[in-house]
Amino acid sequence: MTKEKIVLAYSGGLDTSITIPWLKENYDSEIIAVCVDVGQVEDWEEVEKKALLSGASKFYCPHAADEFAKEYIFPAVSAHAKYQGTYLLGTALARPLIAKKLVEIAHLENAVAICHGCTGKGNDQVRFEMGIAAFDSEIKVIAPWRQWDIKSREDAIDYAIQKGIPITSTKEKIYSEDENLMHISHEGGDIESPANFVNYESVLKITNALENTPDEAEFVSITFEKGLAVAVNGLKMEPSEVLSTLNHLSGKHGIGVLDWIEDRAIGMKSRGIYETPGGALLMEAHARLESLTLTKETIKLKQMISTEYAELVYNGQWYSQANLAIKAFMDKTQECVNGEVQLKLYKGNMLPYSVTSPNQLFDEDVSGFGEDDLFSHHDARGYINVMTLPTKIQQRKGMI
Template identity: 75%
Template structure:
């Protein structure tokens, strides 16, 4: 009988690094490490060497930054997705794409199971397993954090040291971090308690604190075609290149720092610190352009569906009927979202400078205080009489 195979979602971080020796101890199987690159600068040869040295038999490293940007980040921007009106969903958007490639490798290798290193308290266990099920509903999933005796990240560091697995985490700086093209998240350690004021300069990797940002403002101009950013400062770029360019200028000026308390999928609250400079800029510019090109009713309905879609994505339901239906609506609204948005960046702040579109619904003659041939000021009297009628009836009946 051939030896079993387990595909491991591998990052090279603490949790997945110790998972390889643990799997080899507890399963008679070859471990195939899959590290999906969602667009970060990394020494991939070093990560592969570490995985193999830790006991993996094979290493896969698909580079899918453009797919991530075009098929996940850009749709989120068109939908103005913010979980609880705040979080831009950088981690949540990456997990379904990673799941897709985990299953792809598992099928190629004829693997017996897929393993992830997510904790039993977190959101990502749900997102990975929802994503895996969408591509292979029968694939067994191994979740060591729900099985092993390791109870904390301190325990995990002790286990790594005992097994000779090199990790960068220490008990003094024990943050759990997730990085992709869109963002970096930081959790754990002194971040956990809402009572702690943390020193952002010791935590942030790609974004300056406002204190460190330049003393002079800078302008950035983004061109959109049907809701998708195609140019930055006049230069044609691919979706991933757009985000990289905006990450650079946004990070320089302290844009996209979020320190907040969120409600996890499984019910508990947690505190996280996020760096999302480029997509923060992209979202602000996109919403500014929509305010000029979409009708009031479209914006209102988009807002309702955006809140629902954000919940779906946060909870791991990217591959769902509801997700596809909402996405189709959102994409249809983008037919007129074409134009240029200029933003002014200064010490963590974004100020609108200008917005222009061939499909703009703003009419200076109608919106101004002067006379025009489309609107008659006397028409407002009839409108007010109609809209105030329910209030007048309630007052007459003594109900208010």
């Protein structure tokens, strides 16, 4: 009799590694491990080998870094999406794409369920399951952390040792890390308590601590077409190349490190350390170009809508009607966001150097102090009279 199949969102980390033997014990099913390449640096042959040694019967690795950059990261950059005005959503952006790939492979393999290794306290369980539901609302979802007797990462390590599963996590260094093209997040261990000092040099992976950054500044130019970064320092690049190049340049100068206390989707506060060097630089450059090419009213609308957009993405609603509507608005705003931005990188700072655009709304004749054919200094008198009228009336009535 053929066994049923379960597709597992596999990373090769502690949680998903121990999930394979647990699933086999509790479901007597064939486990299909799926590790989606969203730009993380991995030896994919070793990841596959580990999955199979842990008990998976098959391994898939969809390489989706360019899709991730073009269809998920770049729209978030164009929207200037920052959750609570701070976090650049690196993990949240990857989850809907991974969910999409999981469903595709589940359908290909005729699997009866999809399993993820998210804890019951985190955001990713919501993001994965909302993403899965967007493509298959009927398929069963298995979440071991909401079922098994393992209560902590220390318990998980003990279980891995018991089952002979090779892991890199130790009880002394028990950080949970998530890496993709956009960022690397670090949580757990001594990071958890906001009262603890964390030595960044021992935690950061792609970003230099400020003490280790070069003493010489470096200049970088980014070229945009319709809001999308297409070249770095004059070299045309694919979307994933843009991010990986900027990660290297920015990481060298200590840019994009966030040590932050956030409000999770399920209501609790948590502390995390995020490295988003390339994403931070890209968003800064994009905002600089928009300041030159968008009207005041458009910028204001974007700022208002961006807050809601970031909330939707953080809470896993990438495929929601509201989010798709916002994306359509954002796409419209990008039609004239063309040009080149140069920034100076130094000791964690991104300093403006120059910005040029064929669609710039800055007009030197109009904005200068001299006369021009569009605006006369005398025109300001009527404008001020109209704008101050309510204030004058209030003053006459003794209301101010």
